[in-house]
Amino acid sequence: MEMQLVAVLALEDVIAADLATPVELFGRVRLPDGRAGYRVVVAGSESSVGAGPLRIMPGAGVDILERADLIVVPGRNDPTAPTSPEVLTALRAAADRGTRLMSICVGAFSLAEAGLLDGMLATTHWLATDRLAREYPSVRVDPDVLYTDNGSILTSAGASAGIDMCLHVVENDYGVAVAADAARIAVAPLHRTGGQAQYILRNRPTQHTANLERVLAWIEENAHRRLTLTDIGAAAGMSVRTVARRFTEETGQSPIQWLTGVRIRHAQELLETTDYTVDRIADKVGFPTASNFRTLFAQTVGVPPGAYRRTFRPAS
Known part of the structure; x- marks a missing residue:
């Protein structure tokens, strides 16, 4: 381009x-x-x-x-x-x-x-x-x-x-x-909100997420692990019920939906920058199976992982 x-x-x-x-x-x-x-x-x-x-x-x-x-x-x-x-x-x-x-x-x-x-x-x-x-x-x-x-x-x-x-x-x-590199230079998080074009994750916060800042950063670092809602609640220092309510109020998503979005964004970066197989990427970013990854990636991004890679890494 x-x-x-x-x-x-x-x-x-x-x-x-x-x-x-x-x-x-x-x-x-x-x-x-x-x-x-x-x-x-x-x-x-x-x-x-x-x-x-x-x-x-x-x-x-x-x-x-x-x-x-x-x-x-x-x-x-x-x-x-x-x-x-x-x-x-x-x-x-x-x-x-x-x-x-x-x-x-x-x-x-x-x-x-x-x-x-x-x-x-x-x-x-x-x-x-x-x-x-x-x-x-x-x-x-x-x-x-x-x-x-x-x-x-x-x-x-x-x-x-x-x-x-x-x-x-x-x-x-x-x-x-x-975009992630530009965010690092700007010392800013790579946000995603709602209603965007085909290749953008559809997170839609309804207000600022200051109350969840610590646990959002923790999810960013630990998304590759097999996390549960209990794990997220413990990282936030909240009960499962409270952390679920806070996420819904401040991000418009459940904690697991947010975690999935982070994993897919990490997968997008690997699809763009590496030649890892789709199965390997699914494992590295935390999805339980490659099939689960392919399904959720296509639902969220709008195209399968392979088509996404061809768009942003055509020489691979």
């Missing part, structure tokens, strides 16, 4: 963290052969824009959006400030071409202003979800998710959720192994 062009919009009064997140994350993505996965440019309709105490000088004009493979719209401190007609026109034209667009935090207001979120599921920072729903009633605002993916248009909650969404895009473009 050729290197993709990512254009990050710098509008007046842009939130610096929202702008920096995609610039840094996409800019540091490296493919297995060492090539950069993305070329990132900061674009704007003005020669310089304010970003709190900073001044930012975009490196390209709005015209570069015509060539971009992905356009990122960061939030602004005043999310309801009018967006320039030139930018709105460029965003609409990009959407018409099928270019992917994504907003970080309250950048969703600019996409909504352009009419690009009408009838779509969208989210934004939790402090602004009611306002987004009130000002743009045709948008189906979901206040509980970290990000939404409508195919060519994505929206995220706050800045940290923007990292999750960027990692989701990287994984969709280049696979789990590249």
Whole structure:
């Protein structure tokens, strides 16, 4: 795949963290052969824009959006400030071409202003979800998710959720192994939320998982073992009943469903980066049998392990 062009919009009064997140994350993505996965440019309709105490000088004009493979719209401190007609026109034209667009935090207001979120599921920072729903009633605002993916248009909650969404895009473009490497560089977990494209695990947290942070990390390290619900409860320091309830409340899944998702993600990475047989991978990541692994992998990812490997490791 050729290197993709990512254009990050710098509008007046842009939130610096929202702008920096995609610039840094996409800019540091490296493919297995060492090539950069993305070329990132900061674009704007003005020669310089304010970003709190900073001044930012975009490196390209709005015209570069015509060539971009992905356009990122960061939030602004005043999310309801009018967006320039030139930018709105460029965003609409990009959407018409099928270019992917994504907003970080309250950048969703600019996409909504352009009419690009009408009838779509969208989210934004939790402090602004009611306002987004009130000002743009045709948008189906979901206040509980970290990000939404409508195919060519994505929206995220706050800045940290923007990292999750960027990692989701990287994984969709280049696979789990590249996304996991980008997550390590960003010192961030490789999250998965709901309603994503074919090759993405369908975990759908309904709120932040701070209460389960320790046991989620433990599952990540121990998923290859033959774990039971009792083991997970002991690692969490909770009764079986309590840990099951907490998982349902905070992730929308049972502990065993979450464990299965972790094992499948580990399997995806091995399918992409090794020549191990499917049976060996099933054993290494913790599935009781290869048949069980094949069935759950196809149900979760949408294709069998062999087809997944051919997509992301065609030379194997």
